[in-house]
Amino acid sequence: MAHASVSADHGHHDDEQHIAHVTPIKVYFAVWAALIVGTVITVAVSYVDFNVILGVPNVNLFVAMIVAITKALLVCAFFMHLKYDNKIFAVTFASAAIFLAIFFLLTFSDLMTRGQVDDKQGTFVKDHRAQQQVAPSATPQRSAH
Amino acid sequence: MSGSHHDNPYLAHHFDTPRQQLEANKLGIWLFLGQEIMFFSALFVGLMIFRSWYPQMYHTAAHELSVPQGAFNTIVLICSSLTMALAVRWAQMDVPNNNRTVFWLCLATFALAGVFLVVKYFEYSHKIHVGTLPGKFFDPSNPEFPAALKQFDNAKLFFGFYFCLTGLHGIHVLAGMGVIGWIMVRARRNEFNSKNFAAVECVGLYWHLVDLVWIFLFPLLYLVG
Amino acid sequence: MSVAATASGRVPHYLEAGKGIKSWLVTLDHKRIGVMYLWSVLGAFLLGGLAAILVRTELWSTGQTIMDANAYNRMFTLHGAAMVFLFIIPSVPAALGNILLPIMLGAKDVAFPRLNLASYYIYLVGALFALAAIAFGGVDTGWTFYTPYSTSDKVANTAVMMTFAAFVLGFSSIFTGINFIVTVHKLRAPGITWFRMPLFVWAIYSTAILQVLATPVLAITLLLFMVERTFGIGIFDATIGGDPVLFQHFFWFYSHPAVYIMILPGMGIISELTSTFSRRPIFGYTAVAFSSVALAIFSFLVWGHHMFVSGQSEYASALFSFLTFFVALPSGVKMFNWLGTMYKGSISFASPNLYAMAFMFLFSIGGLTGIFLGALSTDVHLTDSYFVVAHFHYVMMGGTIFAFFGGIHYWWPKTFGVTYNEGLAKIAVALQFIGFNITFFSQFILGTRGMPRRYFNYPPDFEELHRISTIGSYIVFAGFLLTAWYLIASLRKEKNAGDNPWHSVALEWQTSSPPPVENFVETPKIKHGPYDYDHPDAAPLVLASASSNRKAS
Numbered sequence: 029m030a031h032a033s034v035s036a037d038h039g040h041h042d043d044e045q046h047i048a049h050v051t052p053i054k055v056y057f058a059v060w061a062a063l064i065v066g067t068v069i070t071v072a073v074s075y076v077d078f079n080v081i082l083g084v085p086n087v088n089l090f091v092a093m094i095v096a097i098t099k100a101l102l103v104c105a106f107f108m109h110l111k112y113d114n115k116i117f118a119v120t121f122a123s124a125a126i127f128l129a130i131f132f133l134l135t136f137s138d139l140m141t142r143g144q145v146d147d148k149q150g151t152f153v154k155d156h157r158a159q160q161q162v163a164p165s166a167t168p169q170r171s172a173h
Numbered sequence: 174m175s176g177s178h179h180d181n182p183y184l185a186h187h188f189d190t191p192r193q194q195l196e197a198n199k200l201g202i203w204l205f206l207g208q209e210i211m212f213f214s215a216l217f218v219g220l221m222i223f224r225s226w227y228p229q230m231y232h233t234a235a236h237e238l239s240v241p242q243g244a245f246n247t248i249v250l251i252c253s254s255l256t257m258a259l260a261v262r263w264a265q266m267d268v269p270n271n272n273r274t275v276f277w278l279c280l281a282t283f284a285l286a287g288v289f290l291v292v293k294y295f296e297y298s299h300k301i302h303v304g305t306l307p308g309k310f311f312d313p314s315n316p317e318f319p320a321a322l323k324q325f326d327n328a329k330l331f332f333g334f335y336f337c338l339t340g341l342h343g344i345h346v347l348a349g350m351g352v353i354g355w356i357m358v359r360a361r362r363n364e365f366n367s368k369n370f371a372a373v374e375c376v377g378l379y380w381h382l383v384d385l386v387w388i389f390l391f392p393l394l395y396l397v398g
Numbered sequence: 399m400s401v402a403a404t405a406s407g408r409v410p411h412y413l414e415a416g417k418g419i420k421s422w423l424v425t426l427d428h429k430r431i432g433v434m435y436l437w438s439v440l441g442a443f444l445l446g447g448l449a450a451i452l453v454r455t456e457l458w459s460t461g462q463t464i465m466d467a468n469a470y471n472r473m474f475t476l477h478g479a480a481m482v483f484l485f486i487i488p489s490v491p492a493a494l495g496n497i498l499l500p501i502m503l504g505a506k507d508v509a510f511p512r513l514n515l516a517s518y519y520i521y522l523v524g525a526l527f528a529l530a531a532i533a534f535g536g537v538d539t540g541w542t543f544y545t546p547y548s549t550s551d552k553v554a555n556t557a558v559m560m561t562f563a564a565f566v567l568g569f570s571s572i573f574t575g576i577n578f579i580v581t582v583h584k585l586r587a588p589g590i591t592w593f594r595m596p597l598f599v600w601a602i603y604s605t606a607i608l609q610v611l612a613t614p615v616l617a618i619t620l621l622l623f624m625v626e627r628t629f630g631i632g633i634f635d636a637t638i639g640g641d642p643v644l645f646q647h648f649f650w651f652y653s654h655p656a657v658y659i660m661i662l663p664g665m666g667i668i669s670e671l672t673s674t675f676s677r678r679p680i681f682g683y684t685a686v687a688f689s690s691v692a693l694a695i696f697s698f699l700v701w702g703h704h705m706f707v708s709g710q711s712e713y714a715s716a717l718f719s720f721l722t723f724f725v726a727l728p729s730g731v732k733m734f735n736w737l738g739t740m741y742k743g744s745i746s747f748a749s750p751n752l753y754a755m756a757f758m759f760l761f762s763i764g765g766l767t768g769i770f771l772g773a774l775s776t777d778v779h780l781t782d783s784y785f786v787v788a789h790f791h792y793v794m795m796g797g798t799i800f801a802f803f804g805g806i807h808y809w810w811p812k813t814f815g816v817t818y819n820e821g822l823a824k825i826a827v828a829l830q831f832i833g834f835n836i837t838f839f840s841q842f843i844l845g846t847r848g849m850p851r852r853y854f855n856y857p858p859d860f861e862e863l864h865r866i867s868t869i870g871s872y873i874v875f876a877g878f879l880l881t882a883w884y885l886i887a888s889l890r891k892e893k894n895a896g897d898n899p900w901h902s903v904a905l906e907w908q909t910s911s912p913p914p915v916e917n918f919v920e921t922p923k924i925k926h927g928p929y930d931y932d933h934p935d936a937a938p939l940v941l942a943s944a945s946s947n948r949k950a951s
């Protein structure tokens with residue numbers, strides 16, 4: 029077993045009486061360090077506006093989500109023991125994530141395409157989207173608190 | 174029933190083996206975590222929709238949030254996840270004084286959760302001070318209202334989502350503190366050992382979910398404007 | 399066995415395992431919790447049914463008949479909300495599912511008995527809030543609570559109380575779902591493989607997936623609605639840049655799967671009834687089992703078909719319409735397999751099977767008219783007409799409620815150990831079936847002629863069809879009163895049903911009726927599936943220990 033067990037009498041996965049799976053302490057600290065590094069990266073990257081530099085929208089969102097998903101997978105795999113546990117737990121959690129993705133995709137399929145066939149279908153009471161052309165405060169200016 | 178398993182005081186009457194009982198408990202809590210994801214889902218969907226509809230408003234409003242405070246809270250929650258994971262680890266081990274270690278690790282987790290809420294309090298009170306609040310409390314006439322936001326009369330949408338998401342997450346933090354406190358009481362009574370740790374593990378799983386939600390909330394609200 | 403035998407040597411059944419009201423209120427026995435759910439949902443059915451009768455009576459003539467327009471709006475909202483949230487959603491899973499699922503799996507209880515009792519009390523709290531909302535003046539939004547009307551000043555604040563009730567009821571449903579999924583995964587007795595589970599269990603399992611993954615979206619939607627109404631955060635308010643149609647997306651993301659929370663368990667009952675009363679193994683067991691799971695998954699992909707005329711984009715409408723047709727596949731699989739099971743079977747016309755056959759007839763009509771409505775171009779004309787009302791009543795009432803009552807009749811001897819008056823039952827089924835078709839077939843015609851749903855008034859041309867519909871509703875109501883009478887009367891009788899009155903080979907009939915507290919005197923060893931009427935070991939005999947107990951009494 030790659031994950032050496034700490035308690036001496038442990039190691040029988042299938043034994044119905046010995047049920048604890050103890051993860052080595054250094055794994056927990058390594059994951060913790062990786063999470064801190066990920067946080068530092070995601071904050072640092074947010075001060076660079078890739079959207080402007082590359083001229084492509086949502087690059088920053090993409091980078092931030094890659095980092096966040098990596099962090100989430102680390103938490104799930106090690107802190108939440110999904111790597112060692114019965115796979116049914118991972119399937120349960122993943123199915124929620126899949127239905128979340130469906131929720132996103134199908135809702136966006138409506139809200140991002142209104143008014144493209146019949147412009148009355150995209151009518152707004154007052155089109156707040158027009159405001160985005162006004163006053164572009166171009167570079168990220170964070171207010172200091 | 175005269176089965177030998179009734180000699181095990183930790184085994185409920187309708188289970189046959191400790192493994193069956195542990196896996197049932199864990200499957201139950203994982204399903205609960207799955208429903209928590211779906212519970213938060215609509216807020217995330219709505220937030221991202223309005224971000225796509227009104228990128229300039231979102232950009233400007235997001236920059237009114239304090240990244241240092243948000244980042245600090247992210248670190249606090251990551252540390253609390255570590256102490257919680259270690260508490261589960263010690264609850265699983267038959268070593269001397271393991272319940273004492275569980276108690277102190279849970280206390281550390283509890284304290285870090287408290288720090289998170291204190292920082293949140295400072296963030297909220299700043300917004301109350303300048304009037305960047307949701308719905309009918311949104312107040313552009315406040316003298317300290319951020320000048321950059323005055324041109325967006327739909328900016329209250331952003332703060333509606335900010336307060337709903339962080340408020341709901343904060344309620345989950347409070348609930349987590351409650352169940353961690355319950356684990357501390359039971360650790361004081363020396364209840365946990367390698368045959369009886371499911372309660373600590375389930376509370377731990379819940380606490381990691383609270384961390385997971387924040388791992389996504391922080392960049393989406395504070396960073397990707 | 400944890401329960402001491404009575405003086406006669408017979409193991410006491412769960413109804414005698416404790417006396418007095420307190421032994422019920424704090425019980426952790428899944429069967430007793432199921433029985434409490436059964437009486438509660440039947441109470442809600444009565445409430446919703448009375449509201450329906452008042453709605454139909456008001457529509458007897460044009461203009462005002464017995465109530466004014468405001469009272470009428472509150473009455474149909476009461477009918478919809480009570481029927482959906484208080485009756486149909488908990489009906490089959492929480493009542494029959496609780497009573498039967500652990501027995502069918504050879505388990506002693508559900509995985510989390512305390513959580514099970516807690517869900518019942520959460521249900522009661524939700525029901526109390528709903529009743530309070532009615533007492534404080536009611537709600538006139540319809541059970542769908544659509545924004546922007548529901549967030550406007552025109553709607554009374556009782557709307558918040560009513561949505562809070564639905565929010566609470568949702569958590570009851572979520573906890574039941576979690577309990578059932580874990581029970582199916584972890585508490586099956588030795589020998590019950592996944593493909594030896596009764597199809598009712600497959601249906602309840604698929605339903606539970608929906609309860610756990612879809613219901614929280616209703617909870618957050620209603621929470622957002624309450625926050626929007628109280629603080630005006632603007633998410634559903636078009637005047638500050640929000641989107642009222644977003645509420646419909648959120649609402650139907652739950653409420654379309656909720657349609658399958660309502661119908662899937664009913665389909666599971668029909669699978670049990672068809673096999674038992676045709677004395678044949680179920681035709682295409684695997685296909686029927688997977689069609690339940692497929693329906694559960696597809697149901698997450700089609701919610702936009704409720705929004706074709708809401709202002710939803712044409713691309714999304716076309717996509718949702720396309721996806722909706724896929725739902726017909728697993729539904730068709732079920733229907734043809736039931737017919738295949740009955741083909742060349744020795745079909746009994748006992749009242750539960752009459753309900754099952756009524757289900758197949760009515761659900762076919764309900765399902766096929768659903769295809770009309772899923773088709774984009776037809777739906778634009780039929781939206782919000784009586785055609786829609788008739789369609790979903792053929793599915794929800796002709797489907798789920800007929801299946802539910804079929805199940806109640808089938809498992810009545812199992813649950814209470816008594817038989818009801820079969821002659822009266824046959825008359826009741828006939829009244830309900832005939833009355834139902836009179837009520838709702840006329841509404842298909844009204845709908846195609848342009849009668850909009852939820853309207854207080856209508857042109858005189860429609861009066862004749864409305865009167866036919868109202869008369870039909872009285873016939874249905876008489877049928878259900880008759881059912882209530884003979885079922886309640888049967889409870890006063892001696893427990894005379896025997897352990898296995900239908901001679902079924904399914905596991906739940908292999909223990910005594912009513913079952914003992916932990917369901918089986920010994921953990922059963924299962925050697926064949928629930929429909930193996932042709933299996934050599936499957937002589938419909940009761941397990942030796944249970945039958946000797948029975949004889950001793």
Ligand SMILES: [Cu+2]
Pocket residue numbers: 653654657700701703704
């Ligand atoms: Cu639908």
